[in-house]
Each structure stands twice: as structure tokens, then as C-alpha cells.
Amino acid sequence: ISPSALEKLDPTILDTVDVPVLEKVTPTVLSNLSSDVLEKMSICTIAKLNKSAIQRLSCEVVEKLPVEVIQGLDSQLIEKLSVSVVNQLDPTVIEKLSTDVINTLDKEVISRLSPDVIQGLELAVISELPPATLSKLPSTILQKLDKSVIEMLEPEIISQMDLAVIETLKPEVLCTLSAEILSKLSKQVLERLPIESLQHLPPDLVQTLSRDVIKTLDPSYISQF
Numbered sequence: 001i002s003p004s005a006l007e008k009l010d011p012t013i014l015d016t017v018d019v020p021v022l023e024k025v026t027p028t029v030l031s032n033l034s035s036d037v038l039e040k041m042s043i044c045t046i047a048k049l050n051k052s053a054i055q056r057l058s059c060e061v062v063e064k065l066p067v068e069v070i071q072g073l074d075s076q077l078i079e080k081l082s083v084s085v086v087n088q089l090d091p092t093v094i095e096k097l098s099t100d101v102i103n104t105l106d107k108e109v110i111s112r113l114s115p116d117v118i119q120g121l122e123l124a125v126i127s128e129l130p131p132a133t134l135s136k137l138p139s140t141i142l143q144k145l146d147k148s149v150i151e152m153l154e155p156e157i158i159s160q161m162d163l164a165v166i167e168t169l170k171p172e173v174l175c176t177l178s179a180e181i182l183s184k185l186s187k188q189v190l191e192r193l194p195i196e197s198l199q200h201l202p203p204d205l206v207q208t209l210s211r212d213v214i215k216t217l218d219p220s221y222i223s224q225f
Contacts, residue, residue: 171197 003024006014011032014022019040022030030038030045031053038046038053039061046054046061047069054062054069055077062070062077063085070078071089075096078086086094086101087109094102094109095117102110102117103125110118110125111133118126118133119141126134126141127149134142134153139160142150150158151169155176158166166174166181167189174182174189175197182190182197183205190198190206191213198206199217203224207214214222 003026006017006021006025007029011034014025014029015034015037019037022033022037023041023045027045027048027050030041031050033053035053035056035058038049039057043064046057047065051072051074054065055073059077059080059082062073063081067088070081070085071093075098078089078093079097079101083104083106086097087106091109091112091114094105095113099120099122102113103122107125107128107130110121111129115136115138118129119137123144126137127145131152131154134145134149135157139157139162142153142157143161143165147168150161150165151173155178158169158173159177159181163184166177167185171192171194174185174192175194179200179202182193183201187209190201191209195216195218198209198213199221203221206217206221207225
């Protein structure tokens with residue numbers, strides 16, 4: 001029977017026809033067949049079916065389809081696919097998925113997503129992203145991260161955080177901040193800074209520190225008190 005004649009038959013009858021014969025029928029007709037029959041067809045044939053037909057198939061079959069086909073499916077189905085498959089999708093497709101799914105993806109993939117999406121992820125996931133990606137996030141999110149992560153950021157980024165957070169950082173990190181920021185820190189924190197950093201601050205601020213700290217300063221600087 002010719003393909004054109006087969007297409008006129010009821011789908012329930014077509015379901016009983018051998019797959020090699022069925023594959024000569026147009027995708028529009030094939031899309032009406034049962035999922036059991038469709039899953040026996042070649043990936044090339046399945047890829048030509050309409051979205052509704054593809055979404056009736058098992059995840060194991062869908063995962064074998066070309067990326068461009070998978071990207072056209074509903075987010076609810078994509079979320080059921082393996083991480084390795086989802087990692088290959090465009091950021092615009094991934095951003096529509098649930099945060100639970102995005103949290104499981106490779107860090108390189110997450111880094112390509114928009115800051116609005118990234119800041120909604122788990123802090124543990126955000127902490128593993130590269131500094132270049134973190135720098136695009138608002139300080140309200142960044143200052144919730146572990147201190148060791150914050151200390152890897154650029155001084156300009158750190159300076160936007162709350163003073164309470166800044167004061168917990170290492171002296172080596174603090175001394176990279178501007179004098180304007182340092183002058184706002186508590187005396188206890190300032191006294192932990194290297195002498196070189198202190199001498200870049202206004203003398204009237206430094207002279208309020210402990211005598212033991214002042215004695216370590218350069219005499220020419222002390223003379224400005």
C-alpha cells in the first residue's frame with residue numbers, strides 16, 4: 001500500500017503496521033499514533049513529529065533527540081531530563097526551569113544565566129560560581145556568602161556591602177579598600193590593619209587608636225596629629 005493510502009487509515013490500524021513501512025508516512029499522521037509505536041521509530045523520524053506527540057514519549061527517547069528539538073518542548077518535560085542533556089540547552093530555555101533543577105546544573109552553565117535567575121539559587125551553588133559572575137549580583141546577595149568567597153571579590157564590589165560584613169574580612173583584604181571605606185570601620189578593626197594602610201587614613205582618625213598602634217607609625221605621619 002502506498003504511503004498516501006496508509007495515511008487514510010484509522011490510527012488504531014496504523015499502529016499494527018510495521019515500523020519501516022510507517023516511517024514513509026508524513027509526520028503529521030504519525031503524530032497521532034500511540035507512543036509505544038512511535039518509540040520504535042528512528043530518532044530522525046521522531047524528531048519530525050509535532051511537540052504534542054514527542055511529549056508523550058519516554059524521557060529516555062526524548063533525550064536522544066537533537067538539542068534544537070528538545071528546546072522547543074515544554075519546561076515541565078525538560079525538567080525531567082538528565083542534567084547532562086539540560087546542560088546543553090540555551091540559557092534562555094534553562095532560565096524558564098525551576099530553581100531546583102537549575103541548582104543541579106554545571107557551574108559553567110549557571111554562570112551564563114542572567115543575574116536575576118542566579119540570585120534566586122541556593123547560596124551553596126552561588127558560592128561556587130566564578131568571581132566574574134558573582135560581581136554581577138547585588139551586594140545584598142553577595143554579603144550572605146561565606147567570608148572566604150567574599151574575600152575573592154574585587155574591592156569595588158566588597159565596598160558596596162554592609163560595614164558589619166566588611167569588618168569580618170581579613171586585614172589583607174581590608175587594606176585593598178579605599179580610605180573612605182576604611183575610615184568608617186571600628187577602631188578594633190582598624191588596629192588590625194597593616195601600618196602602610198593606616199598611614200593612608202586621615203591623621204585625626206588614626207590618632208584615636210591605641211597607643212601601642214600609634215607607636216608603630218612613621219614619625220613623619222605622627223607629626224600630623
